[in-house]
Amino acid sequence: MATGTFIFTFEGKSFPKYISVYRNKLEVKTYIKPVILCFKCFRFNHSKNVCRGKERCEKCGNNDHPKEHCAIKEDLCLYCGGDHLITDRKKTSNLIKRGLVTAALSNPNSPNFELADEKGSNGSRSGGLGDSDMETF
Template identity: 30%
Template sequence: MGNEQSLPYNPFLIHLSLKNTIGREPNEVIKASKEARGTQYILKTSSRKVYGQLIEMKQLINGTNVEITQHPTLNKTAGVIYDLDTKNLSTDLIMEGLKAQGVIEVRRITKKVSGIPTNTPLLVVYFEGSFLPEHVYLGMLRVNVRRYYSSPMQCYRCGRFGHGSKNCKDKEICLNCGTEHESTGEHSARDRTCTVFEAEKHLVNVKTDNNITFPEARALLKQNRTGNETYASTVNSRMNTYVDDKDRIIQLLRQEVESLKKATNSQPASDDRDTTIKKT
């Protein structure tokens, strides 16, 4: 939800506008978050009725014009399939064959061979909603579907991740030396072993697995990282206490053994004799 400019900085106004539109408490059926630097709201609902009401909403209650449209990525799930027989078939033909199975879009993965884009047997298939089926049928053949993880978006102007070069306002760098890249070191900004790339790739995977936005994925990662650090700290503290107690007990036992040895050595030697008792 948004318009060409920022939405009014008044969350209560938006809440009341949504309540007026759907005729009930919006927090019961809508989950909201922000994106695009706060200029847009993401509204999630599992109710088709509420979805229809939101799409028809054109203004907030103070007269601010808004447009509510279907989110371009959160309403579809991507999977990848592999099949040699379809390598040279058009995606339109494949789409026609898969449409009845809930596929809404098909994209071919290509690679460059001698500088020429060449088809691979890999296809990215998109399904409406968040459900990803385990398989599809290519004609009579059952083909497994694996979740598709897109590569992190990288700007080829500044080398940073999370945005494209079209709207980049940062300083342009050479991607071979990456002098302005965060954590470049001795490698190129395009090096896939870069720790920044790995972190961004993990972020993309978390976003995809949970069907959430990038800000939500970052918050989830931060929450998990904090929780893990707290858990590790607690475990370490308990282990240190256990080791200290163990060392203390061992020291006490050693002192007790030494005391018994000294007590034994200080007693005079005995002159024991065996005796027998019998009736006379």
């Protein structure tokens, strides 16, 4: 699908404000990869198709019952403890914008957000991932 978007990778920590592509001056903007949330274990950076974790309750994080049978009646975020579910796009997007999810993903000691092996069954980095199996924020 043609989107009119190019993704370039630059070496180093800085990049130019503009580049020339086929004699067209194009503004360079930072690309931020969408954050993927697994709907099985409710951790980030993988989908339920490649999840190696146990299925967890969306409200409390325990793996012995689904959300519908949770003793916690009010919505509770597994990440920040706020009064919303981790699947609430607006609230989770705010956490992402503030860099809190990125910080958790880069911290190997963070128990709530372990990274899964992102390789799909066909060996590709995104193989086997379907839109119905993951949510991007």
